[in-house]
Amino acid sequence: MRSVDREDGPVKVTGAATYAADHHPDGLAYGYLLTSTVARGTILAMDTAQAEKAPGVIAIYTPFHPLELRPYAKEENGELTPPIQNTDVRYYGQAIGLVVAETFEQARDAAALVSTRCDAERPRASFTDGLPSAVGTSVVDVLADGVSSIDEALDAGDVTVTATYTTPAETHVAMEPHATVAFWTGDQVTVHTATQGVRLVVDRLSETLAMDPARFRVINPYVGGGFGNKWDMWPHTPLTVAAARALGRPVKTVLTREQVFTVVGHRPLTAQTVSLSAARDGTLVAVKNDGVSSKSASNGFHEQPANLSLALYGSANLHVSRKAVTLDVPATTIMRAPGESNGSFALESALDELAGELGMDPVDLRRKNDTPVHPATGLPWSSKHLAECYTVGAERFGWSRRSPRPGTVTDGDWLVGLGMATATYGAGRGQASINVRLRDDGRAVVSGTAADLGTGQSTVFAVLAADRLGIPVGRVVPELGDSATPPAANAGGSGSTSTNGPAVQLAADAAKEALVKLATEHEKSPFHGQEVTFSAGEVRSGGDGMPFGELLTSLGVAAVEATATSPRNPVRDHAFRSFGAHFCEVRVNRWTGEPRVTRWSCVVDAGTIVNATTARSQIVGGVVMGIGQALLEDLRIEPETGRFGNATMADYLVPINADIPPIDVEFLNYPDTLLSDLGARGIGELGNVGAAAAVANAVHNATGKRIRDLPITLDKLL
Amino acid sequence: MDLSSQRQAVDGQVEVAFKVNGTAERLRVDPRTTLLDALRERLQLTGTKKGCDRGQCGACTVHVDGRRVLSCLTLVAMVEGREVTTIEGLAEDDQLHPVQRAFIECDGFQCGFCTPGQIMSAVAVLREGHATTDAQIREAMSGNICRCGAYPAIVEAVKQARS
Numbered sequence: 030m031r032s033v034d035r036e037d038g039p040v041k042v043t044g045a046a047t048y049a050a051d052h053h054p055d056g057l058a059y060g061y062l063l064t065s066t067v068a069r070g071t072i073l074a075m076d077t078a079q080a081e082k083a084p085g086v087i088a089i090y091t092p093f094h095p096l097e098l099r100p101y102a103k104e105e106n107g108e109l110t111p112p113i114q115n116t117d118v119r120y121y122g123q124a125i126g127l128v129v130a131e132t133f134e135q136a137r138d139a140a141a142l143v144s145t146r147c148d149a150e151r152p153r154a155s156f157t158d159g160l161p162s163a164v165g166t167s168v169v170d171v172l173a174d175g176v177s178s179i180d181e182a183l184d185a186g187d188v189t190v191t192a193t194y195t196t197p198a199e200t201h202v203a204m205e206p207h208a209t210v211a212f213w214t215g216d217q218v219t220v221h222t223a224t225q226g227v228r229l230v231v232d233r234l235s236e237t238l239a240m241d242p243a244r245f246r247v248i249n250p251y252v253g254g255g256f257g258n259k260w261d262m263w264p265h266t267p268l269t270v271a272a273a274r275a276l277g278r279p280v281k282t283v284l285t286r287e288q289v290f291t292v293v294g295h296r297p298l299t300a301q302t303v304s305l306s307a308a309r310d311g312t313l314v315a316v317k318n319d320g321v322s323s324k325s326a327s328n329g330f331h332e333q334p335a336n337l338s339l340a341l342y343g344s345a346n347l348h349v350s351r352k353a354v355t356l357d358v359p360a361t362t363i364m365r366a367p368g369e370s371n372g373s374f375a376l377e378s379a380l381d382e383l384a385g386e387l388g389m390d391p392v393d394l395r396r397k398n399d400t401p402v403h404p405a406t407g408l409p410w411s412s413k414h415l416a417e418c419y420t421v422g423a424e425r426f427g428w429s430r431r432s433p434r435p436g437t438v439t440d441g442d443w444l445v446g447l448g449m450a451t452a453t454y455g456a457g458r459g460q461a462s463i464n465v466r467l468r469d470d471g472r473a474v475v476s477g478t479a480a481d482l483g484t485g486q487s488t489v490f491a492v493l494a495a496d497r498l499g500i501p502v503g504r505v506v507p508e509l510g511d512s513a514t515p516p517a518a519n520a521g522g523s524g525s526t527s528t529n530g531p532a533v534q535l536a537a538d539a540a541k542e543a544l545v546k547l548a549t550e551h552e553k554s555p556f557h558g559q560e561v562t563f564s565a566g567e568v569r570s571g572g573d574g575m576p577f578g579e580l581l582t583s584l585g586v587a588a589v590e591a592t593a594t595s596p597r598n599p600v601r602d603h604a605f606r607s608f609g610a611h612f613c614e615v616r617v618n619r620w621t622g623e624p625r626v627t628r629w630s631c632v633v634d635a636g637t638i639v640n641a642t643t644a645r646s647q648i649v650g651g652v653v654m655g656i657g658q659a660l661l662e663d664l665r666i667e668p669e670t671g672r673f674g675n676a677t678m679a680d681y682l683v684p685i686n687a688d689i690p691p692i693d694v695e696f697l698n699y700p701d702t703l704l705s706d707l708g709a710r711g712i713g714e715l716g717n718v719g720a721a722a723a724v725a726n727a728v729h730n731a732t733g734k735r736i737r738d739l740p741i742t743l744d745k746l747l
Numbered sequence: 748m749d750l751s752s753q754r755q756a757v758d759g760q761v762e763v764a765f766k767v768n769g770t771a772e773r774l775r776v777d778p779r780t781t782l783l784d785a786l787r788e789r790l791q792l793t794g795t796k797k798g799c800d801r802g803q804c805g806a807c808t809v810h811v812d813g814r815r816v817l818s819c820l821t822l823v824a825m826v827e828g829r830e831v832t833t834i835e836g837l838a839e840d841d842q843l844h845p846v847q848r849a850f851i852e853c854d855g856f857q858c859g860f861c862t863p864g865q866i867m868s869a870v871a872v873l874r875e876g877h878a879t880t881d882a883q884i885r886e887a888m889s890g891n892i893c894r895c896g897a898y899p900a901i902v903e904a905v906k907q908a909r910s
Contacts, residue, residue, distance in 0.1 A: 038851035041859030042843065042866060044794015044834035051793035133788060134779040204798045204806055204860040204894050253796070253860030254894050286799040483858030483895045646854050646897060653896025678803035678892065685889040687882075689898040 030641040030698055033502050036488045037251070037481070046251040049223045050208035050283045057210075058087055060269050060282030061136035063126030063143055064291065065118045068152035068671025069326075069357040072116040072125060072145060080128060080142035085135030088276060089143065091126040092116045096271035098237045105229060106330045106362045107261030107294055111237050112268055118147060119327045120359045121672040122291025124264035129272055129280055152357035152671035156298040156323045159354035163321045167333075167352075171405050173345040182315035182346035186306030190382045194303065194375035194737045196334075198323065198664035199296040201364055202683050205253020206289050209269040212279035219246045222266050225255045226519025227512040228478050233262040234270060250510040252520075255482040256654070257363035260521055263293040290676035294362030295664055297323040299334045301375035305383045311397040313344040318375065324353040325361045332361075337372030337718075340606065341453055342380075343400030357671050363521070365654060366714035369454055370721070374658070374739065377450035377722030382735065385435075391449055391726065392419050392428060403604035411603040411703035415451065418610040418632040421695055422449070426612035426630035435733035443616040443625075446731025450719035452609030452631065454523050456701070456710035458598035461532040462515035465494060465540035466590035471566075471578025473498055474588075475536070476508040477517030479529050483650075484713055485643025486525050490533050492640050493707070497537035499565035515592050523607070523711025526639060531705045532595035539591030544568065544577055551584050595705075603703050607635040607710045611652070611719050615727035622743035624728055626656050630693040635715060636701035637708035648694045648716035655720020657684045663740050765826045767792065768836025776823055782816075783807045785823035786833060794834040794863045798892070805891030808864035809833050815871040834863035837870065846870050846908040855904035857895035865891045869905050878905055 040046040065072075075091045090096050091113060098111035112124040126143065130136035153159065176182050183189055209222040224230050227247040235242040252259065265282045273280040284292055299322050306315040320335030335349035364370075384391040399416050402409050423429070431447040432438050438445040466474040475494045481487040487507040495502040508514060518528035541563045548556040548568045559570045567574035581588065598605070614628035631648055638644045661682040665674040675681045694716075700708025721739060728746070729735050736745050764773045767790060774789055783800070786792040786809070795818055798806030802820040809818045810832040837844040846869045849855070856862040868891050872878050877887040884905045885898070893901065 034851050035854060035856075037859070039843070041856060041862050042834075042847040042850050043838055044792070044863045046859055047793065048796075048860065050797070051787075053788070053791055053793075132777060132780075133784055134777045138779070202894050204804065204858065204892065205796070206798065252858060254858040256894070283797070286801060286803075483856070483860075485857070642854050643857075646857050646895070646900065649899060650857060650896035653898065654894075677801060678799045679801070683892060683894060684896065684898070685892060686898040686901060687885045687889040689885075689896070691899050691902075 030638050030696060031492055032641045033488055033492050035485060035643060036491045036507060048205055048251045048253050049210060049221045049249055050281065052210040052221045054212045054279040056278045058129050058131060058276065058278055058280050059133045059136045060272060060280050061128045061140045062124050062265055062282065062284065062288055062292065063128065063140055064288060065121060065123040065125050067118055067147045067149040068121040068154065070118045070147045070149035072118060072147050074146045075126065076144045080139040083135065083139040083142055085131035086139045087129045087131065088272065089126065089128050090272065096268060096275060098267050098271060099239050101233060101236050104329050105261040107263065107360050108328045112264035120325065120357055121670065122359060124292055127268045127272060129276065154356055154358065154666050154671035155668040156354055156356065159356065160300060160321060163352035163354045165352035168350045169339060171347040176346055179315060179317045179346055179348035183304050183306040183317060186314045187309045188386050189304060189306040190379060190386055191304040192379060192382060192737055193300060194378055195300045196298060196371045196374060196739045198298050198666060199364060199658065199662045200290060200664050200681060201256040201258035202678065202681065203254030203256055203258055206284045206286055207263055207265060207293055208283040209266045210279065210281040211270040211273040213274050217244050218270060219248065220270055221248055223252055223259050224249050225259045225480050225482060225521055226478065227510055228516055229260065229519055230262050231512050234267060237267045238271065245512065247512040248510060252480055252482045255520060256365045257367065258293055260363055265292065286678055287676050290673055291359045294360035296364035297332050297361040299332055299371045301334050303375050303379040305379050307383055307387060311387055311389050311394045313342055313398045315346040316342065316344045317348040319350045321352045321354060323361060324355050325359060326355050326357050328360045330361050332368040332371060334368050334372035334375065337369050338376050339405040340403060341376060341451060342398040343404050347405055358666055366454060366717045369718045370658065373450065373719045374721045377719050378725050378737065381726040381729065392423055395419060395451055406604060408602060408604040411605050412636065412699055412701040413608060414634040414697050414699055415608040417697060418608060418634050422610040422612050422630050422632040425693060425695060428612055431730065435730050442619055444619055444731040446615050446727040446729065448615065448723045448727025448730055449610060449612045450722040450726060452611055452715050452719040454607050454711065454714040454718050456527060456605040456607050456704060457524055458704055459518055459524060459528040460594065460597045461517040461529045462592055462594040463517055463529065463532040463536040464515050464590055464592040465536040466588045467540050467544055467577050468588045469578055469581035469586065471576055472504050472506050473500065474506045474508055475533055476514040477529060478512055478514055479509045479517040479525060480520040481509050482520050484520060484525060484647060485640055486520065488643050489526050489530060489639045493530055493533040494537045497534050523713040523715065526709045527704060527711050530639060530707045530709050532593060534707060535593035535595050536591060539593045540589065543589045543591045547586065547589050548580060553584055598704060600703055605704055605710065607712065607715045609633040609715055611723040613723045613727050615724055615731055617728060617731045617746055622746035624660055624741055624743065624746060626724060627690050629690060631716060632695045632697065633712065633715065634697045634699065635712045636704065636710035638696045638698050639709055641696060644696065644712055645694045647712045649692045651714065651716025652692055652720045653684050653689055655717045656688065656724060658739060659721040659724035660740050761824050763824050763827050765828060766830045768832060778824055780823050781819055782821040782823045782826055783818035786818060792833050792835055796860055796863055798861065805868060806861045806864040808867040808891065810867060810871060815868055834867060844870065849904040849908040853900045853904040853907060855900040856897050861891060861893045865893065865901055873905065873909055878909055
């Protein structure tokens with residue numbers, strides 16, 4: 030495995046990396062969003078007279094003085110309705126206007142001078158209250174021959190456990206608040222905006238502004254975290270682009286942190302009722318998961334947490350259902366491992382409960398039900414080494430020291446418990462195009478519309494191109510996040526490296542071919558008419574070699590380039606997933622109930638690891654977010670008002686440095702050659718899946734208390 | 748409550764002179780301007796990041812007269828006559844500061860957005876002598892949130908820079 034320092038490290042540690050809000054075109058004006066202070070109703074009037082007279086104010090756009098925007102053609106995990114086109118209020122904190130002024134301070138001050146009158150209705154804001162009337166008919170049943178229902182199958186097992194697991198709304202809290210800077214040159218617009226894919230923004234803007242996509246250039250090479258929250262394009266972006274056009278000058282709008290909590294979507298609440306039935310030896314005979322998710326009245330996305338129960342453990346009988354409860358809350362959207370993060374909390378907690386009932390070790394129970402085929406489809410897994418993850422992880426972590434009897438290990442004032450869970454996430458390979466340009470300065474530029482949210486994607490590009498070209502990694506210049514480059518994969522669904530990686534390799538090969546062609550056909554080339562090869566960054570013939578930069582310089586050619594497209598995965602007779610195993614130690618204070626995670630090991634089976642340095646950070650980051658999910662994160666919806674009651678970074682708790690122990694990560698690194706020659710699957714979500722359950726299982730082992738409602742706060746342990 | 752009758756938009760400007768990364772600066776600014784916004788929007792020193800604008804995340808950490816402060820909770824008018832150091836002023840003659848090098852070598856970040864604040868905090872924490880144990884480093888660095896979850900590597904980076 031290669032371990033390469035992040036190629037963008039130097040610009041990120043010196044402050045030179047330019048994120049969306051760092052752009053400052055001449056003549057810049059500042060936008061500031063107005064947001065609703067009721068959760069449901071109709072805006073009757075907005076008094077902007079005082080704000081219009083305030084110093085520096087240039088324009089105020091509201092539903093009564095809108096910028097024209099058209100509805101989006103399809104949902105991208107966000108809203109179809111662009112902002113301020115009508116007077117509907119669908120949630121608290123909805124964008125209902127934009128103030129533009131000469132300075133940020135003036136825009137903010139003027140925004141506070143706008144008063145809004147609403148005809149407010151009582152919002153639907155309680156998930157719990159809505160559960161009995163959850164809607165949805167989507168059911169999957171996989172039943173063995175002769176079995177007529179999942180409940181019949183459940184009855185046939187020797188041991189059955191049934192419980193309901195609930196998870197709160199969560200939110201991404203990427204460190205970079207969403208920002209858009211737009212400036213027009215004639216009928217062309219350049220947009221710097223924080224996004225997981227510049228192509229997504231081009232598509233969205235061309236729909237809502239009814240303009241040819243070719244007129245948009247979206248540039249965003251550095252993204253301050255995404256986690257799903259920068260997949261869709263949110264209301265500030267079209268407002269800013271349209272305002273810049275209307276005013277004939279550049280506009281920058283940066284969401285305040287409080288606005289980030291409501292304007293750009295959150296992870297829905299879920300409830301899952303899981304039943305597992307097993308034979309005395311631990312063999313699962315039936316798995317049933319009825320899953321419900323909250324859903325915003327503003328959009329369609331909701332999680333399907335039960336789905337994971339179809340894909341992880343072998344069982345002759347499987348059942349999942351998916352329902353949703355509609356609430357008058359901000360958009361529900363994708364967040365790291367959508368569905369599977371919450372799905373694994375329920376399923377992996379239930380496995381632990383079943384292990385307890387059976388008197389089996391939780392690892393042995395999982396081994397018993399490990400399966401070489403997809404449990405629901407029967408397709409063989411392309412490459413699965415989950416059993417080895419368990420073995421290696423148990424060894425590295427010291428799992429054998431776990432007491433099977435909960436609440437029996439203490440260390441001073443602390444109850445100590447060990448827990449584990451399986452990690453998994455779906456894998457795939459889409460289509461991607463990449464350009465590789467070999468320059469006369471000896472550097473290779475690799476470009477495509479891909480995004481690096483901190484994932485290490487740009488370094489992966491550098492490593493793959495360098496290896497293919499036989500040059501040092503430092504001589505590759507990755508250029509990501511520019512819509513003017515070939516269409517590569519957006520950052521989402523753990524698909525960037527599996528999709529873009531093979532395209533980088535193909536494009537490097539094509540660039541080599543283009544260079545060889547030039548070397549043999551250019552009249553002034555020292556290799557003219559000869560048989561040549563390309564290796565280690567040099568064109569070679571016989572014993573003579575010349576670095577490509579030198580050759581290009583001698584020919585007066587600035588660069589040769591080639592674009593290649595890697596197709597989507599054509600394999601239909603196998604199933605693809607990444608796997609892993611989490612092991613953790615939790616200490617619970619016997620007097621205060623405070624839970625602390627104190628050790629962690631994670632073993633990962635995700636195919637080829639292109640760069641162990643950045644891959645490790647991806648897994649660690651997923652685990653850290655999982656620890657937050659387990660112990661801290663809880664976006665509180667006030668049932669009376671529909672308002673998020675803790676929409677600040679001081680009140681919505683995410684892990685801080687003091688919350689996190691050293692995290693041991695081990696990669697098995699078996700290439701998945703059925704997915705691609707590169708053999709890389711995905712790791713972005715994997716570390717997050719199962720992490721919360723591992724903590725919950727360790728809490729149970731420490732205390733004997735089974736907490737089925739996240740987060741596991743100390744009040745639940747007293 | 749309608750606040751509009753009690754408020755009046757401020758039109759006046761204040762003048763403030765201070766040093767940033769060794770360079771003397773003189774600005775006429777809206778008195779509401781924070782040090783953070785002055786750095787970013789007036790001086791185009793955009794390495795310092797606005798993560799929350801409420802003193803809750805640490806992304807905007809800079810040094811004022813050598814002490815770490817949250818530039819989002821500091822009005823620029825308050826730094827009259829003071830010396831401000833930002834992430835752009837840490838490297839000397841293109842030589843990265845040891846903490847910057849350690850963050851790269853330990854992969855102490857992912858997206859990089861909190862990184863300038865993390866590094867400015869780490870430099871001060873080391874100078875203050877608040878980094879003698881892992882637990883102490885974790886505690887002292889807990890004012891800087893990293894949502895990518897690079898904390899273990901940040902601790903390693905601080906230790907590496909210490910030695």
